[in-house]
Amino acid sequence: xxxxxxxxxxxxxxxxxxxxxxxxxxxxxxxxxxxxxxxxxxxxxxxxxxxxxxxxxxxxxxxxxxxxxxxxxxxxxxxxxxxxxxxxxxxxxxxxxxxxxxxxxxxxxxxxxxxxxxxxxxxxxxxxxxxxxxxxxxxxxxxxxxxxxxxxxxxxxxxxxxxxxxxxxxxxxxxxxxxxxxxxxxxxxxxxxxxxxxxxxxxxxxxxxxxxxxxxxxxxxxxxxxxxxxxxxxxxxxxxxxxxxxxxxxxxxxxxxxxxxxxxxxxxxxxxxxxxxxxxxxxxxxxxxxxxxxxxxxxxxxxxxxxxxxxxxxxxxxxxxxxxxxxxxxxxxxxxxxxxxxxxxxxxxxxxxxxxxxxxxxxxxxxxxxxxxxxxxxxxxxxxxxxxxxxxxxxxxxxxxxxxxxxxxxxxxxxxxxxxxxxxxxxxxxxxxxxxxxxxxxxxxxxxxxxxxxxxxxxxxxxxxxxxxxxxxxxxxx
Amino acid sequence: xxxxxxxxxxxxxxxxxxxxxxxxxxxxxxxxxxxxxxxxxxxxxxxxxxxxxxxxxxxxxxxxxxxxxxxxxxxxxxxxxxxxxxxxxxxxxxxxxxxxxxxxxxxxxxxxxxxxxxxxxxxxxxxxxxxxxxxxxxxxxxxxxxxxxxxxxxxxxxxxxxxxxxxxxxxxxxxxxxxxxxxxxxxxxxxxxxxxxxxxxxxxxxxxxxxxxxxxxxxxxxxxxxxxxxxxxxxxxxxxxxxxxxxxxxxxxxxxxxxxxxxxxxxxxxxxxxxxxxxxxxxxxxxxxxxxxxxxxxxxxxxxxxxxxxxxxxxxxxxxxxxxxxxxxxxxxxxxxxxxxxxxxxxxxxxxxxxxxxxxxxxxxxxxxxxxxxxxxxxxxxxxxxxxxxxxxxxxxxxxxxxxxxxxxxxxxxxxxxxxxxxxxxxxxxxxxxxxxxxxxxxxxxxxxxxxxxxxxxxxxxxxxxxx
Numbered sequence: 001x002x003x004x005x006x007x008x009x010x011x012x013x014x015x016x017x018x019x020x021x022x023x024x025x026x027x028x029x030x031x032x033x034x035x036x037x038x039x040x041x042x043x044x045x046x047x048x049x050x051x052x053x054x055x056x057x058x059x060x061x062x063x064x065x066x067x068x069x070x071x072x073x074x075x076x077x078x079x080x081x082x083x084x085x086x087x088x089x090x091x092x093x094x095x096x097x098x099x100x101x102x103x104x105x106x107x108x109x110x111x112x113x114x115x116x117x118x119x120x121x122x123x124x125x126x127x128x129x130x131x132x133x134x135x136x137x138x139x140x141x142x143x144x145x146x147x148x149x150x151x152x153x154x155x156x157x158x159x160x161x162x163x164x165x166x167x168x169x170x171x172x173x174x175x176x177x178x179x180x181x182x183x184x185x186x187x188x189x190x191x192x193x194x195x196x197x198x199x200x201x202x203x204x205x206x207x208x209x210x211x212x213x214x215x216x217x218x219x220x221x222x223x224x225x226x227x228x229x230x231x232x233x234x235x236x237x238x239x240x241x242x243x244x245x246x247x248x249x250x251x252x253x254x255x256x257x258x259x260x261x262x263x264x265x266x267x268x269x270x271x272x273x274x275x276x277x278x279x280x281x282x283x284x285x286x287x288x289x290x291x292x293x294x295x296x297x298x299x300x301x302x303x304x305x306x307x308x309x310x311x312x313x314x315x316x317x318x319x320x321x322x323x324x325x326x327x328x329x330x331x332x333x334x335x336x337x338x339x340x341x342x343x344x345x346x347x348x349x350x351x352x353x354x355x356x357x358x359x360x361x362x363x364x365x366x367x368x369x370x371x372x373x374x375x376x377x378x379x380x381x382x383x384x385x386x387x388x389x390x391x392x393x394x395x396x397x398x399x400x401x402x403x404x405x406x407x408x409x410x411x412x413x414x415x416x417x418x419x420x421x422x423x424x425x426x427x428x429x430x431x432x433x434x435x436x437x438x439x440x441x442x443x444x445x446x447x448x449x450x451x452x453x454x455x456x457x458x459x460x461x462x463x464x465x466x467x468x469x470x471x472x473x474x475x476x477x478x
Numbered sequence: 479x480x481x482x483x484x485x486x487x488x489x490x491x492x493x494x495x496x497x498x499x500x501x502x503x504x505x506x507x508x509x510x511x512x513x514x515x516x517x518x519x520x521x522x523x524x525x526x527x528x529x530x531x532x533x534x535x536x537x538x539x540x541x542x543x544x545x546x547x548x549x550x551x552x553x554x555x556x557x558x559x560x561x562x563x564x565x566x567x568x569x570x571x572x573x574x575x576x577x578x579x580x581x582x583x584x585x586x587x588x589x590x591x592x593x594x595x596x597x598x599x600x601x602x603x604x605x606x607x608x609x610x611x612x613x614x615x616x617x618x619x620x621x622x623x624x625x626x627x628x629x630x631x632x633x634x635x636x637x638x639x640x641x642x643x644x645x646x647x648x649x650x651x652x653x654x655x656x657x658x659x660x661x662x663x664x665x666x667x668x669x670x671x672x673x674x675x676x677x678x679x680x681x682x683x684x685x686x687x688x689x690x691x692x693x694x695x696x697x698x699x700x701x702x703x704x705x706x707x708x709x710x711x712x713x714x715x716x717x718x719x720x721x722x723x724x725x726x727x728x729x730x731x732x733x734x735x736x737x738x739x740x741x742x743x744x745x746x747x748x749x750x751x752x753x754x755x756x757x758x759x760x761x762x763x764x765x766x767x768x769x770x771x772x773x774x775x776x777x778x779x780x781x782x783x784x785x786x787x788x789x790x791x792x793x794x795x796x797x798x799x800x801x802x803x804x805x806x807x808x809x810x811x812x813x814x815x816x817x818x819x820x821x822x823x824x825x826x827x828x829x830x831x832x833x834x835x836x837x838x839x840x841x842x843x844x845x846x847x848x849x850x851x852x853x854x855x856x857x858x859x860x861x862x863x864x865x866x867x868x869x870x871x872x873x874x875x876x877x878x879x880x881x882x883x884x885x886x887x888x889x890x891x892x893x894x895x896x897x898x899x900x901x902x903x904x905x906x907x908x909x910x911x912x913x914x915x916x917x918x919x920x921x922x923x924x925x926x927x928x929x930x931x932x933x934x935x936x937x938x939x940x941x942x943x944x945x946x
Binding site: 032036039043047051054110111114115116118119120131132133134135136137138139140141142143144145146150154155158162165166170256257258260261264265268271272273275276277278279280282283288290291292293295296299300302303306356359360363364367376377380381384390391 | 495496499503507514526528529530532533536540551554556568569572573574575576586588589590591592593594595596597598599600601602612613620624717718721722725729733734736737739740741744745748749750751752753755757823827830834857858861
């Protein structure tokens with residue numbers, strides 16, 4: 001019976017152009033999304049390369065200038081920019097701290113449209129002056145990107161709903177269900193096979209079209225084979241979840257119209273409402289302190305530090321005697337005072353700034369605890385992670401940059417307080433930044449969660465079988 | 479005939495469990511959304527008032543200080559939230575809320591709410607605009623997809639025909655019956671919002687006329703959907719097909735088109751990255767006068783010119799402090815550089831808007847979205863307007879400070895400090911968003927496109943249903 005069901009259903013799907021339509025739609029959607037994502041990735045790479053080239057150029061000029069100064073020539077640059085002063089190098093010749101895209105970055109835009117991928121921390125700048133947001137039109141952020149994650153999370157379920165909401169009810173409404181009921185197969189089994197077959201075709205078409213589209217768009221599948229398989233697995237599990245929902249709704253609800261309303265309602269709940277409510281909940285339970293009031297605090301700290309600059313410098317040198325040991329001149333410039341008070345400001349600002357990261361962490365924790373409520377959230381998190389564009393990546397990047405900024409500053413402080421000159425041979429010792437990708441949790445837990453939700457929903461559908469097992473007739477007549 | 483059709487359709491709708499449940503859910507969601515938004519609105523405005531007050535206090539109590547040090551110390555402009563953001567949050571979440579105003583530099587607005595949220599926030603928020611823009615059209619699809627197909631499926635179609643019913647009368651009846659619940663929900667939501675807003679203690683700029691305009695935009699938007707859904711239902715042979723087609727229209731208009739538009743707009747008219755922008759500004763700045771650097775080529779030229787103008791041969795003989803004068807001239811040059819570079823951004827944004835407008839031919843969602851945000855003062859144009867106003871204030875502040883130094887000191891004099899009560903003389907930053915007429919004028923093309931959608935979809939519906 002299974003063989004017949006498979007064969008004739010497949011023929012019916014082909015004749016009704018279901019399969020052809022699905023192939024065209026999926027190729028178009030995946031194709032457009034992948035193309036968009038890859039364009040963004042290429043631009044991001046190109047931007048970083050260009051920024052690096054700019055720095056290399058500037059460095060060449062700096063070394064030339066430095067060489068002239070060391071040879072005792074008169075140079076025509078403004079006095080405070082001449083690179084024999086360590087602070088001039090620290091401020092006017094910053095290094096690039098960049099976050100290159102991962103190979104699968106195109107999968108999900110995530111937060112990559114909002115945050116920047118390269119900053120240049122200077123020696124005198126404070127951590128607040130590091131702006132990690134990118135220049136983007138907020139309209140674009142509001143609308144979001146047409147990426148693979150959007151197609152999978154939002155559109156795929158709608159396609160599945162459109163093709164499976166009336167699997168049972170249409171047979172009932174056209175009268176063919178009575179004929180079927182006369183066949184030697186349980187209606188539950190028949191429905192299960194029918195939806196299973198549709199899932200099979202969706203899985204095959206999706207796998208093939210994704211592979212084709214990725215290959216056409218120069219995605220390095222070969223070197224990311226495991227990640228690619230992980231992506232396919234989670235996507236298929238998500239599709240399975242929606243088929244399971246369609247199965248349950250077909251059994252529990254009734255007429256085509258009601259099925260459609262129920263499934264679309266569930267789509268709105270899982271894809272739109274639960275994420276929005278969880279987000280709101282996080283914001284309400286762990287509200288972000290007002291940024292306006294943070295600015296007020298910061299201003300007060302800075303104002304005080306400026307007034308007490310001399311005192312701060314004295315205290316600072318007392319705390320760091322190592323800085324001034326080799327200094328015989330005891331020369332004190334603007335930078336001596338400024339950097340000392342800047343260190344103090346940084347220390348006092350830290351607890352204020354950390355509040356924001358802490359609240360965000362708490363929101364994220366709450367979210368992690370409830371992520372299973374909607375498979376859409378699980379899949380979003382998982383795709384963002386594969387793409388390396390999730391919150392975790394950007395948080396890690398921010399932390400690494402702030403640590404690097406401190407390293408950069410610390411590199412120049414001894415030179416400054418010892419009143420040492422920056423020389424050509426010091427150039428090679430300048431600290432450099434390389435982004436370390438954070439270690440992610442494994443994808444299998446996400447996969448497990450989505451599969452479990454699918455199984456639970458299937459179970460709910462099958463429950464009807466247990467409750468009404470004697471009254472299969474009720475399905476036919478309803 | 480029309481009245482009878484309306485009566486029959488409405489009765490049928492309300493008998494149907496799915497419609498009752500849908501209406502209940504939509505109303506519940508709307509209630510929750512308005513409640514959440516009004517709380518948020520109040521919180522944000524309290525913070526805004528506190529931050530503004532405190533920042534002004536910091537400025538006023540700087541004590542004796544050199545005016546140019548005060549210019550570097552700078553001040554902040556905070557962006558308020560406007561009453562109708564209660565209904566439509568627009569891009570507020572993604573646009574910064576405070577701008578640092580300092581010497582020599584135009585800064586971008588910082589600290590958008592979205593950067594302080596988890597990745598989940600990108601799914602969207604439960605706000606009234608989400609329901610008005612996304613859920614209501616879906617509601618229309620669900621209510622109306624079988625409006626005609628059911629007549630065929632139940633066999634009442636031939637009865638109608640034999641009764642000699644006129645096509646347009648039946649269509650009009652069905653149209654009104656479908657539109658009435660939508661009208662009721664929209665009106666009650668806007669009324670609720672209006673009442674909440676007029677009862678807030680500091681509702682200041684709230685105007686009922688804006689609310690009415692916004693309501694009209696939404697009603698036009700829903701009329702388009704009603705037309706399309708009825709047209710599809712008339713055209714399709716079976717309810718199933720009608721539902722899938724109407725649903726696809728909804729997906730394309732509300733979900734896919736905005737995202738695709740945003741990708742296309744960005745690909746065709748990209749913004750520079752923050753680093754590129756900074757590099758361009760620096761390049762332009764270096765080509766001109768540097769207020770801090772008397773050895774700069776442009777500075778030397780300025781010196782010669784001023785000396786010639788006043789007919790003296792040394793800077794000491796000038797009636798004002800030339801250093802401060804040069805500082806002000808440098809400031810003006812920098813302001814020009816920023817004006818040019820920000821104008822480039824604005825041009826890119828205008829071109830992007832053009833892309834959105836041309837894609838609005840595929841989606842009535844786009845003009846409705848832009849109009850609604852515009853009226854609520856939560857669109858990008860209002861953000862630009864605010865940031866321009868802040869920049870003008872910054873330029874005026876720099877002049878105010880440099881003039882004080884120029885008038886009170888002599889050339890070469892160092893260590894001048896303005897008195898402690900001087901800072902209070904700087905007028906406070908105040909910003910009023912453009913009024914409704916201006917917003918509608920700026921959005922006239924969106925209005926036109928939405929109007930075109932309405933008219934064309936009406937024509938399509940009534941021509942194709944001449945014969946039922």
